[in-house]
Amino acid sequence: MKRALIILLMPMLLFSAIMQPTQHVNAATNLTPNVGAAILIDAETGKILYEQNADEIVGIASITKLLAEYILLDEIAAGKLKWEDTYNMTPNTYLLSQNRLLSNVPLREDGTYELWELYEAMAIYSANAATVAIAERVAGSEKAFLELMNKKIESLGVKDYQFVNVTGLNNEYLNGNHPAGNEKDENMMSAKSVAILTYHLLKSHPEVLETASVLEKTFREGTSDAILMRNWNLMLPGSIYAYEGVDGLKTGTTDFAGHSFVGTAERNGRRVIAVVLNAKEEDGSVEDQTRFVPTKNLFDFAFNQTAQKEILKAGATIEGSEFMPVVNGKQEQVKIATAEGISLVTTEDAVYEPVVTLNAERLDATVKEGTVVGHVVMQRVNGEEYGYLEDKPLKVDLVTTESVERLGWAALFLAGVGSFYSEIWAGFKEFATKLF
Known part of the structure; x- marks a missing residue:
């Protein structure tokens, strides 16, 4: 029975072996072993x-x-x-x-x-x-x-x-x-x-x-x-x-x-x-x-x-860093995005993630479109990243995508007054809370 079973299974085993997909060479270990x-x-x-x-x-x-x-x-x-x-x-x-x-x-x-x-x-x-x-x-x-x-x-x-x-x-x-x-x-x-x-x-x-x-x-x-x-x-x-x-x-x-x-x-x-x-x-x-x-x-x-492979598009927004606060502007924030894209030759399965660095926590109006506010570096999260012969970083600038005008003097005055009374009211509430 065992011999008959082996004979019956042999064609299936051979077919399975033939149909196994070709394994890719592991670049990290097997390309140049000697x-x-x-x-x-x-x-x-x-x-x-x-x-x-x-x-x-x-x-x-x-x-x-x-x-x-x-x-x-x-x-x-x-x-x-x-x-x-x-x-x-x-x-x-x-x-x-x-x-x-x-x-x-x-x-x-x-x-x-x-x-x-x-x-x-x-x-x-x-x-x-x-x-x-x-x-x-x-x-x-x-x-x-x-x-x-x-x-x-x-x-x-x-x-x-x-x-x-x-x-x-x-x-x-x-x-x-x-x-x-x-x-x-x-x-x-x-x-x-x-x-x-x-x-x-x-x-x-x-x-x-x-x-x-x-x-x-x-x-x-x-x-x-x-x-x-x-x-x-x-x-x-x-x-x-x-x-x-x-x-x-x-x-x-x-x-x-x-x-x-x-x-x-x-x-x-x-x-x-x-x-x-x-x-x-x-x-x-x-x-x-x-x-x-x-x-x-x-x-x-x-x-x-x-x-x-394109790993970052031009004009892309980075999750968690889509906007920057604007002080004294007609808008309270401004949208920021990548000034350029990044394309490179890499393995098909390579995965990169952005790491954002901003030059400041906020911007002071007036803000012009295209103002450089920081940069983003793409870091590989799987496999080895070897870079370039001449140390070209995987880095692009982050820029503002629109202009933000500064508030006029009257608006700035009213905003200042509002801020003044807001601070007084906040202080009063804190004082009242402590009393009662």
Whole structure:
């Protein structure tokens, strides 16, 4: 009987299991379990959608090259350099280019290269010597370019960083030619700072994606120096971990920094940026997919569980704070409401409540329409609220929605007399109550 009952129930159990709804990923705990640091942002507004150890300063390896790209693109946009400008090889850069254990394209000792081909080698193949070559062409030396990097990153408001070279390599691979730090040093930033850099790079130079999205290209095609450059970003279309909408941006790998990735994807006109630093497998090992699986989790969360949401309307009144008393006015109170609305990218189930702060207990007439009387801050009451990259508060002004004129002198006099006798009568009643 038991065996027959199990056989009868099996199809029902299987059907029930198949029909169970897909569980949403818990953003707070499950997106990046084996990652040293991570952050996910909306690329349009800088709204942070998820973060893990995002303020911790860690190694960034070749993600450094995003800053080198930024500076070069600034120079091109300003007309200080042209893509056709040439670079003549220096001995130290030539020596670095011959180390094929590192990501490099072969550069000739007596070679002359145009900036565009060095840029492609850097952006597609993460070529290290090509990056140093660009630094030397832009600033005259790697040390001088390093100063430009420090100046640029500080202009973006970033303070938690360490740059010891322009490539992101460990200094010990630079043959004693590192411009700063000691031989064991590497470049370091926090995930949030990397996100700030990427956010501004895409705002200033969206054309960076035209090169970052190239899956493969031959360096110096048709010459004896030709080499196939295959993008290390394995989430690009046509790659093994392809993800719909991915068109950039930069990988980074050293023993110190681990496997890291700055990825960006666009779907239905909406772009997000994910930063994953020092990713590992559960057992501590690293594989090709190590940095791309958590990035996929972040992208899935962004596109499937977050959206633009209005959490406060313009002209809204806040319950319990709909009016403010007016002294000496033709009206005893005036209506107040929000000057603006608040919309942001957040999770579908996010709930916010208003917290009102008024500048005073009452207003003195005359009151003009649009007078700022306080503000309202929206606080999330369920889940984590991460805010914005650049500390934009969820705050708007409260303003009066109408004008209130001041009473004339006669009305003020009568009101004063009435108040005087009211106070006398109140005092008499209190006195009489005590007598009897």
